[in-house]
Amino acid sequence: MLILKLLQSLAKALHSEGTPGQVALGLALGSILGLTPLLSLHNLLVAALILLLNVSVPGATLGWALAIPLGFALDPMFDALGRQLLLGTPALTPLWTALANLPVVPLSNFNNTVVLGSVVSALLLFAPIFYGSRWAVRRYRETYGERVRGSALYRAVTASRLYGIYRLFRPGT
Amino acid sequence: MSVKIAIVRWRALVPLVLLLAVLVGGWMLLADRLGRLALERGGTALLGAKVEVRSFHFSLGQGDVTVRGLVAASPFDSLKNLVEADELAADLDLLPLLEKKVAIDRLAANGLRFGTARTTSGFVPSSGTSASAQIMANVKSWAAQPALQVPILQLATGKLSVDSLDPRKLQTVQAAESLAARADSSRRAWTAALDSLNAKATADSAVAFAQRLRGAKPTDLALLRDARRMVDRVKQTRDRLTALDRGLKAGAGTLDQGLASLQAARRRDYDFARSLVRLPPIDATAIAWVLFGPEAVQKFQRALYYTQLGRAYMPPGLLPHPHDGPERSRRAGTTVEFPRASRPPGFLLRDAELSFLLSADSSGPRRYSGRLQGLTSAPALYGRPTTFAVRAPTVSADGMFDHVHAISRDALGGTVRGVMLPAIALPGLPLRVVPGRGDVSLGFALYGDSLRGRWTVRAPAATWQRDSNVAGGMAADLLWRVVSGIENLDLTADLGGTLSHPELHVRSNLDQAVSDRLRSMIGAEVDAAESRLRVEVDRFADEKIVPLKTQVAGLVAEANGRVQQGRQALDAAQQQIEQQLRRLTGGIRLP
Numbered sequence: 001m002l003i004l005k006l007l008q009s010l011a012k013a014l015h016s017e018g019t020p021g022q023v024a025l026g027l028a029l030g031s032i033l034g035l036t037p038l039l040s041l042h043n044l045l046v047a048a049l050i051l052l053l054n055v056s057v058p059g060a061t062l063g064w065a066l067a068i069p070l071g072f073a074l075d076p077m078f079d080a081l082g083r084q085l086l087l088g089t090p091a092l093t094p095l096w097t098a099l100a101n102l103p104v105v106p107l108s109n110f111n112n113t114v115v116l117g118s119v120v121s122a123l124l125l126f127a128p129i130f131y132g133s134r135w136a137v138r139r140y141r142e143t144y145g146e147r148v149r150g151s152a153l154y155r156a157v158t159a160s161r162l163y164g165i166y167r168l169f170r171p172g173t
Numbered sequence: 174m175s176v177k178i179a180i181v182r183w184r185a186l187v188p189l190v191l192l193l194a195v196l197v198g199g200w201m202l203l204a205d206r207l208g209r210l211a212l213e214r215g216g217t218a219l220l221g222a223k224v225e226v227r228s229f230h231f232s233l234g235q236g237d238v239t240v241r242g243l244v245a246a247s248p249f250d251s252l253k254n255l256v257e258a259d260e261l262a263a264d265l266d267l268l269p270l271l272e273k274k275v276a277i278d279r280l281a282a283n284g285l286r287f288g289t290a291r292t293t294s295g296f297v298p299s300s301g302t303s304a305s306a307q308i309m310a311n312v313k314s315w316a317a318q319p320a321l322q323v324p325i326l327q328l329a330t331g332k333l334s335v336d337s338l339d340p341r342k343l344q345t346v347q348a349a350e351s352l353a354a355r356a357d358s359s360r361r362a363w364t365a366a367l368d369s370l371n372a373k374a375t376a377d378s379a380v381a382f383a384q385r386l387r388g389a390k391p392t393d394l395a396l397l398r399d400a401r402r403m404v405d406r407v408k409q410t411r412d413r414l415t416a417l418d419r420g421l422k423a424g425a426g427t428l429d430q431g432l433a434s435l436q437a438a439r440r441r442d443y444d445f446a447r448s449l450v451r452l453p454p455i456d457a458t459a460i461a462w463v464l465f466g467p468e469a470v471q472k473f474q475r476a477l478y479y480t481q482l483g484r485a486y487m488p489p490g491l492l493p494h495p496h497d498g499p500e501r502s503r504r505a506g507t508t509v510e511f512p513r514a515s516r517p518p519g520f521l522l523r524d525a526e527l528s529f530l531l532s533a534d535s536s537g538p539r540r541y542s543g544r545l546q547g548l549t550s551a552p553a554l555y556g557r558p559t560t561f562a563v564r565a566p567t568v569s570a571d572g573m574f575d576h577v578h579a580i581s582r583d584a585l586g587g588t589v590r591g592v593m594l595p596a597i598a599l600p601g602l603p604l605r606v607v608p609g610r611g612d613v614s615l616g617f618a619l620y621g622d623s624l625r626g627r628w629t630v631r632a633p634a635a636t637w638q639r640d641s642n643v644a645g646g647m648a649a650d651l652l653w654r655v656v657s658g659i660e661n662l663d664l665t666a667d668l669g670g671t672l673s674h675p676e677l678h679v680r681s682n683l684d685q686a687v688s689d690r691l692r693s694m695i696g697a698e699v700d701a702a703e704s705r706l707r708v709e710v711d712r713f714a715d716e717k718i719v720p721l722k723t724q725v726a727g728l729v730a731e732a733n734g735r736v737q738q739g740r741q742a743l744d745a746a747q748q749q750i751e752q753q754l755r756r757l758t759g760g761i762r763l764p
Contacts, residue, residue, distance in 0.1 A: 019178065037503045047192075051185040054178060075504035086493070086509045093493060093511070100511035106273035112498045114506030 010062055014140055014148075018056040024134035026050065026059025028126050033060070034067025035074070035125070036118040041108040063129070074121070075114055082117030205229050212240065214500055219486060221305025222246040222255065223295045236265040238277075246295020247288075248309060249475055254291050259284025269517050277522045280545075285529030288595075303497050308481045316474045320675050323466035323600060338446060338706060340713040344438040349717035352431040356725050359424050363732045366417050372739030375410040379403050379746030386753035400754050407747045411740060418736045425729040432722060439714050446706035450699055460688050461664065461681040464652075467600045469666035469679050472628045476617035480574075480583045483559075489576040491553050510550065518551030527561075531568060531592065541565040552576040567591050586616035594632060603643035604652060608632030608662055617668075624675055626668030635662040655687050 014023070032046045050060045071078075085092060099105045109115045148154050200207075209229035216224030227242025240261040247255040260283045266276040299306040315321075340346050382403045389396050488494050491512045498505035510519050525545040543563035549555040558575035570587030594608035611632030618625040637657050639649070663682040670676040 022178070037501060039501070044196075048189055051189045051192075052181055054180055054182045072503065075506075079504055079506045083507060086507075087495060096493070096509070097511040097513050101272060101513045101516045103271040107271075109499075109508070111511065112506050112508045114498065114504050117506075 014137060014145065018059070020134045020137040020141070022054065023056040023059040023137050024130045024132075025053070026056035026061075027063035027133045028130040029053075029055060030060035030063025030065075031067040031125065031129050032119075032122040033064040035071040035122040037109075037115055040115055041104075042119060059133075071118060074118075078117030078121055079113045080117065081120060082113030082115065085116055085120065086111060086113055204231050204233075208238070216245060217297055218303060218497060218500075219305065219482070220245055220248060220255070221297070221303070221309055221482075222248040223297055233267070236267045238263045238265055244291070246291060248296075248305070248478065249471075251294040251296045252291055254289045254295065255287070257284075257286045257289050258282050272517070273519075274517050275520045276517055278524070280522055280525040281528070282525060283528045285527055287529070287531075304485045305482065308478060308485060312474055312478045312481065315477065315672065315675070316470050318675065320670075321466075321470045321677055323463055323470075338449065338709050338713075342445065343442045343710060343713055344445075345435055345442050345710070345714035346717050348431070348435055348438045349714070349721050352428065352435070353717070353721050353724065355431065356428055356721065356728055359428065360728050363417075363421055363424065363728075366420075367732070367735050367739070370410065370413055370417060370739070372410050372414050373742055375407060376739070376742030376746040379407045379743070379750055383746065383749035383753050386750065386757065389753075389757060391757045391759075397754065397757060400750055404747055404750050404754075407743050407750070411743045411747075414736060414739050414743065418733075418740075421729075421732045421736065425725075425732075428725045428729070432718070432725060435714070435718055439710065442710045442714065443707055446710050447703050449706065450702045460684040461679040462677075464599050464683065464687075465597065465664055465666065465679050465681060466677065468597050469628050469668075469677060472615055472666075473617060473624075473626045473668050473677075476585065476615065476626065477619070477624075480585070480617070480619050483574050483583060484576065484581055487548075487550060487552055487559065487574060487576045489553060489579055489581055491551070494550075512551040512554055514554070516554065518549045518554040520548075520550040521555060522548040527563070531589070539565075541568055543570070558582075563587070580621045582618075582620045584616075584618040586614070588612065588614035594630065596638070597630075599652070602649045602652060603640035604649060604656070605638050606656070606662060607636045607638060609634045609636060611635075611662070619672075622672040624668055624670055624672060626666075628664075628666040630662060630664040632662040634660060636660075652687060656683060659683060659686060
């Protein structure tokens with residue numbers, strides 16, 4: 001079921017009416033959700049951006065789904081990076097102290113090593129993911145897109161009821 | 174033809190607003206449940222034992238939090254609770270919540286009970302990296318220091334240890350073997366000297382010469398001269414024999430002295446054998462240490478644990494303070510607090526009124542009250558130490574956790590009078606003392622790393638219980654006989670030194686009684702063990718000495734016999750020659 005959903009996301013993202021840029025932006029935003037701990041305040045903002053901005057929601061879903069295992073795998077690195085930023089860089093201490101004593105900001109859990117490390121990493125990866133996936137989607141549509149669209153597997157995947165739900169949130173033009 | 178793409182998906186506004194509404198609604202619906210979970214998880218992580226809450230209610234409008242049925246398990250006893258509370262009602266400041274800070278102006282804690290039993294284990298699996306787990310490990314290793322280890326087995330067995338007696342180490346045996354060698358040497362020397370003197374040969378030739386003189390004439394002057402020479406030779410031989418006899422007597426005397434010295438060696442061997450009997454400690458001051466040391470260490474260990482927890486979660490200064498992150502499926506990481514001067518601390522409980530129950534007497538539990546002030550996660554921001562005080566006719570307790578300055582000072586103490594005191598099990602023995610109603614006090618202070626502590630128990634009507642299913646050995650029998658007749662228990666344990674070098678002294682009214690009884694019991698055992706060892710020493714020594722005495726006596730008798738025989742032969746030969754000389758010369762001495 002999980003694999004089917006992933007395939008559906010992939011199919012929807014690659015063959016949606018959205019431009020490669022919309023799909024790529026959705027992927028990049030979705031990757032933030034997957035790379036960072038989900039129940040954090042910044043992810044509310046990311047989710048709002050995905051819904052409000054005219055980006056590919058299937059792309060975001062795909063980015064999220066693909067980034068979740070990556071996030072788990074990279075947690076030790078995020079932890080180390082966050083530790084270095086929060087505790088190992090005295091020059092940043094005044095900044096963290098100021099942020100920690102502002103209203104609302106502490107609710108983001110930025111003072112947690114994994115949260116900060118993963119958010120910083122996700123922001124650093126945002127541009128490479130965006131540009132890389134935009135190029136990849138464009139190349140795919142130019143080369144294999146039409147052949148895949150005509151395949152039986154594609155028709156089977158898109159025939160699922162979930163595809164219907166997707167169509168409600170397909171990127172507009 | 175280019176298609177213009179809209180940046181904002183305005184039609185998603187409605188679902189987004191709906192999503193936010195669902196989130197807010199969900200939070201309002203689940204706030205109490207989430208609060209309960211947060212309190213349970215946070216409390217468990219902080220304490221290092223299960224914290225459970227029956228109900229949690231947060232009233233956002235009024236800033237009230239009500240917690241009912243709080244149970245905090247003991248980190249040291251799986252089936253006991255540290256504290257139970259019927260109800261905690263707190264007035265929260267709402268604004269600090271926006272900074273993820275909790276400021277409680279006033280808290281009323283009702284129905285606090287301590288040390289209650291629980292049916293399920295209150296221990297939590299140790300993650301190893303949590304602050305409470307590390308503190309527990311540190312406190313356990315502190316209590317495992319040699320200075321705080323009680324020699325349970327030495328008194329628990331109460332038995333003498335007797336090493337085996339090695340005959341090669343006995344001085345009597347060594348001296349006897351040396352004396353036997355000297356006797357052999359003397360025998361060879363004396364035999365050689367007597368053989369070389371050969372008094373019998375001299376006597377035989379003198380007798381033969383006397384036979385020749387029987388047929389001689391008085392005019393045979395040469396023969397007469399030879400006769401004189403023979404007489405002189407006999408005399409010389411006898412003189413040498415006399416000298417040899419003197420040497421022999423001296424040698425025999427030396428051997429006798431050697432035999433006599435074996436008695437002194439035997440006495441030294443008795444001392445050596447006595448040293449093989451190792452006594453258990455019967456120093457009076459060690460008795461209380463052995464009997465109540467572990468219990469005292471346990472008390473101070475617990476006080477140290479809670480003090481160290483306080484230091485971990487209420488650190489001095491304004492430096493960033495890291496602690497374990499929240500539990501989640503992803504890695505918890507480390508959350509760092511960044512206190513800032515003139516801003517509220519992350520947690521502050523300004524004032525708490527405590528109402529608790531203690532079983533004071535048969536009329537049922539009594540309700541007491543106390544006060545806790547200034548409990549905070551950043552004492553330097555609050556600027557005053559955390560204090561608590563309880564005052565009641567039979568209970569008094571005070572505590573101060575001063576982490577405002579760089580060097581933390583923690584002190585807590587309490588005295589409870591006229592309450593039923595819990596039983597104390599004696600380590601390694603099937604015995605326990607039930608103090609009954611009495612007074613107990615515990616004081617503990619940690620200034621920097623300097624320790625001060627005192628635990629006292631005064632119980633005028635203590636009783637003793639023995640587990641009949643466990644044998645326990647001689648020590649248990651002995652202690653049971655001694656202590657079962659003692660009704661009052663007066664116990665004091667003093668802790669001093671530093672965290673790395675603690676010193677513990679324990680004394681009680683049982684010390685002298687148990688020590689005296691141990692001495693008398695062990696004294697009889699010592700006598701028996703020493704007697705057995707004396708017999709063994711005698712056996713090994715006599716195996717050598719008896720034949721040696723016979724050897725020396727035989728040697729001396731043989732030598733004396735040969736001297737005597739030689740002397741008699743020489744005397745007889747001289748007499749015969751002189752008789753013939755007188756016959757030949759008519760008694761006239763010739764030139």
